[in-house]
Amino acid sequence: MGNKINTNELLIKNGRVIDPLNEIDSVCDVLIEAGKICEVGKPHKELPEEKVIDASGKIVCPGFIDMHVHFREPGDEEEETIRSGSHAAVAGGYTSVVCMPNTDPTIQDETSIEFVHRMGRQTRKTHVYAMGALTKDRKGVELSEMGLMAGAGAVGFTDDGTGLQDASVMRKALKYASMFGLVVSQHCQDNSLAGNGVINAGFNSTLLGLPGMSPLAEELMLWRDIQLNKSIKTKYHAQHISTKGSVDIIRRAKQEGIPVTCEVTPHHLLLNEQTVAEYDTNYKMNPPLRTEEDIAALKEAVKEGVIDALITDHAPHLQSEKELEFLYAPFGIIGLESALPLFEKALIEDGIIEWSELIAMLTCRPAEILGINDTKGSFTKGKWGDVTIFDPEEKWQIDVNKFISKARNCPFHGWNVKGRVSCTIVGGEVRYSSERN
Amino acid sequence: MAEGKIEWTRKHLLGLRELSREEIELILDTAKSFAEVNKRSIKKTPVLRGKVVVNMFFEDSTRTRNSFTLASRRLSADVIEFTKKSSALSKGETLLDTARNLEAMGVDLVVIRHNAGGTPKLLSRSIDACVVNAGDGFHEHPTQALLDVYTIREKFGSLDGLKIGIVGDIANSRVARSNVYAMTKLGAEVTLIGPPTLMPPIGDLPVKVSNSFDDVIESLDVVNMLRVQFERLSSNPFPSKREYTRLFGLTEQRMKRAKDNIAVMHPGPMNRGMEIESSVADGANSLILKQVTNGIAVRMAVLFLVSRAPE
Numbered sequence: 045m046g047n048k049i050n051t052n053e054l055l056i057k058n059g060r061v062i063d064p065l066n067e068i069d070s071v072c073d074v075l076i077e078a079g080k081i082c083e084v085g086k087p088h089k090e091l092p093e094e095k096v097i098d099a100s101g102k103i104v105c106p107g108f109i110d111m112h113v114h115f116r117e118p119g120d121e122e123e124e125t126i127r128s129g130s131h132a133a134v135a136g137g138y139t140s141v142v143c144m145p146n147t148d149p150t151i152q153d154e155t156s157i158e159f160v161h162r163m164g165r166q167t168r169k170t171h172v173y174a175m176g177a178l179t180k181d182r183k184g185v186e187l188s189e190m191g192l193m194a195g196a197g198a199v200g201f202t203d204d205g206t207g208l209q210d211a212s213v214m215r216k217a218l219k220y221a222s223m224f225g226l227v228v229s230q231h232c233q234d235n236s237l238a239g240n241g242v243i244n245a246g247f248n249s250t251l252l253g254l255p256g257m258s259p260l261a262e263e264l265m266l267w268r269d270i271q272l273n274k275s276i277k278t279k280y281h282a283q284h285i286s287t288k289g290s291v292d293i294i295r296r297a298k299q300e301g302i303p304v305t306c307e308v309t310p311h312h313l314l315l316n317e318q319t320v321a322e323y324d325t326n327y328k329m330n331p332p333l334r335t336e337e338d339i340a341a342l343k344e345a346v347k348e349g350v351i352d353a354l355i356t357d358h359a360p361h362l363q364s365e366k367e368l369e370f371l372y373a374p375f376g377i378i379g380l381e382s383a384l385p386l387f388e389k390a391l392i393e394d395g396i397i398e399w400s401e402l403i404a405m406l407t408c409r410p411a412e413i414l415g416i417n418d419t420k421g422s423f424t425k426g427k428w429g430d431v432t433i434f435d436p437e438e439k440w441q442i443d444v445n446k447f448i449s450k451a452r453n454c455p456f457h458g459w460n461v462k463g464r465v466s467c468t469i470v471g472g473e474v475r476y477s478s479e480r481n
Numbered sequence: 482m483a484e485g486k487i488e489w490t491r492k493h494l495l496g497l498r499e500l501s502r503e504e505i506e507l508i509l510d511t512a513k514s515f516a517e518v519n520k521r522s523i524k525k526t527p528v529l530r531g532k533v534v535v536n537m538f539f540e541d542s543t544r545t546r547n548s549f550t551l552a553s554r555r556l557s558a559d560v561i562e563f564t565k566k567s568s569a570l571s572k573g574e575t576l577l578d579t580a581r582n583l584e585a586m587g588v589d590l591v592v593i594r595h596n597a598g599g600t601p602k603l604l605s606r607s608i609d610a611c612v613v614n615a616g617d618g619f620h621e622h623p624t625q626a627l628l629d630v631y632t633i634r635e636k637f638g639s640l641d642g643l644k645i646g647i648v649g650d651i652a653n654s655r656v657a658r659s660n661v662y663a664m665t666k667l668g669a670e671v672t673l674i675g676p677p678t679l680m681p682p683i684g685d686l687p688v689k690v691s692n693s694f695d696d697v698i699e700s701l702d703v704v705n706m707l708r709v710q711f712e713r714l715s716s717n718p719f720p721s722k723r724e725y726t727r728l729f730g731l732t733e734q735r736m737k738r739a740k741d742n743i744a745v746m747h748p749g750p751m752n753r754g755m756e757i758e759s760s761v762a763d764g765a766n767s768l769i770l771k772q773v774t775n776g777i778a779v780r781m782a783v784l785f786l787v788s789r790a791p792e
């Protein structure tokens with residue numbers, strides 16, 4: 045990506061610059077030249093006023109990376125497109141996103157990987173990456189053309205939306221993927237246990253009369269995969285983990301030196317299963333919302349560094365679909381434009397971690413998992429001039445009607461939150477500014 | 482009408498979990514006065530004259546539907562029958578579209594039966610008409626439970642201190658859930674009986690659980706036999722019908738160990754010979770047909786009360 049000659053120059057002054065990879069956290073300036081990071085500190089060079097951004101009182105950090113979004117293109121463009129999703133992404137401070145391949149048709153060959161990249165480039169907002177399907181048609185039977193997709197720039201492989209059920213196919217997939225050094229990302233869900241569940245299994249599902257999805261459905265597959273990967277030792281990533289048991293399994297695997305990384309969403313950190321009581325389908329997601337005990341365990345895991353990445357799992361759906369009966373409505377909520385303040389609420393406000401740790405999970409750590417850390421995720425000289433500037437103190441109210449995303453399925457409508465993106469810069473170019481919008 | 486100690490304020494009847502003992506008693510007392518109407522030669526009262534009731538049934542249930550239809554007619558309402566096999570998005574129209582259309586025709590009350598839990602609640606949030614839950618998934622079936630407790634009260638005078646067993650597929654039963662709320666609120670001691678594979682997590686529900694029908698049969702004043710809903714069972718939760726009947730069926734043999742005046746109930750339709758032996762279902766202790774009769778009066782009471790609720 046970015047093969048055109050870039051002359052962008054920009055000086056971001058007086059912000060609190062936080063670059064976790066380089067352990068920078070101080071009030072200083074960031075200079076971008078030719079679209080790349082040039083200098084962090086007190087650059088001697090001065091630029092004309094139109095190329096200077098005053099970031100006083102704000103946090104200036106490497107652009108956010110969301111390694112888990114659904115832009116629904118190709119196939120369901122009425123829900124979201126790579127274009128509309130990219131606009132929403134920069135509004136949320138994201139300079140890179142990774143599209144999941146569970147589109148229709150499935151993203152599972154060179155052409156479709158290239159298609160996603162091309163649409164992303166044409167939109168000129170955020171960098172758009174794609175993961176390819178792990179198995180053909182995400183059926184869990186035959187391996188996809190991982191090598192060809194890797195050549196086309198795929199950043200990983202996943203059958204997201206569903207877990208790869210067959211253990212022997214999974215072992216093959218891990219082994220085969222190890223050739224390319226790309227991450228194998230798993231939506232951990234054993235279907236034989238998950239059944240037709242739509243909410244967390246337990247007393248709450250008894251009361252609501254909705255089929256439950258056992259936490260064990262997630263944990264068993266996660267545990268299985270880690271055991272399979274024990275000898276293979278390739279990059280394995282557990283998507284949107286949601287239970288205390290999963291946290292325990294990952295913590296132990298990491299202690300034993302088995303390669304595993306994982307991610308968590310804002311909703312699994314902020315909402316518990318009780319929110320489903322009104323049968324509002326904006327609370328229907330997969331994995332389902334769990335218990336307070338699970339939430340506490342996830343937060344503890346964030347604190348300990350067991351969680352590697354923060355993601356949105358941005359999953360747009362039509363209003364008409366979400367208006368269906370709870371049992372029939374699709375899983376998923378959108379999250380790009382409200383992620384930052386929600387992570388702030390879950391992790392900073394509660395005193396779990398500091399900004400530098402939160403930013404690390406949004407920047408250098410996903411960049412490393414995705415293998416894009418040579419160009420993204422930090423302010424190291426020569427990296428892409430991708431910068432997110434936000435006011436950590438600005439209070440606002442989430443209003444889904446003001447979202448740029450095509451979709452409105454978000455349970456956080458009306459929430460009073462703190463922390464707002466004011467400017468998103470990609471390759472030295474201002475791609476979003478709250479003042480302009 | 483009944484001399485209730487409290488005022489009825491609910492515009493919808495979605496379930497019994499949120500109802501107080503007083504509210505349940507008010508429905509039962511109101512039903513009692515409607516039962517008198519049903520004994521007259523002209524079984525009509527004009528309380529819902531000019532009102533339109535729609536029976537929205539997304540799931541087969543001749544019995545419940547007929548009961549609601551009759552209840553509405555006896556209250557002099559106009560009734561629209563609406564049937565749709567499946568719901569969700571068929572022909573691009575959602576349940577809410579359908580409901581809004583019906584409402585535009587001037588419907589005042591919607592009686593809804595649906596195979597997805599929570600759908601009546603979803604509906605009540607989206608339309609202005611009164612919503613009465615006629616059974617939603619395995620969530621609640623409030624009018625069934627109300628007619629059950631009405632029938633028990635008729636026989637025993639009160640539920641206080643009665644020992645009631647609910648037997649069978651508790652996990653997939655909306656009747657069991659509504660029964661638990663109604664019976665325990667009225668003072669009964671409830672034991673859920675069935676194999677662990679048909680028992681959901683019961684959390685802090687004020688009930689006992691037993692996996693042995695034989696252990697508890699002698700102590701029961703009332704036994705409510707649930708229908709085994711084969712259509713809802715995704716995989717076999719028990720090895721065979723034969724074994725189920727041996728362990729959890731209400732057989733004549735098991736009846737010999739029960740109290741002489743035990744009340745035998747079943748929400749119907751029955752799997753005769755499976756969860757209940759025919760001779761027991763039709764025997765002297767059976768209240769099953771009484772339940773059906775009482776269902777009309779109870780549903781009249783519910784329709785009447787919700788339609789009168791303040792906006």
Ligand SMILES: [Zn+2]
Binds near residue numbers: 231
């Ligand atoms: Zn997923």
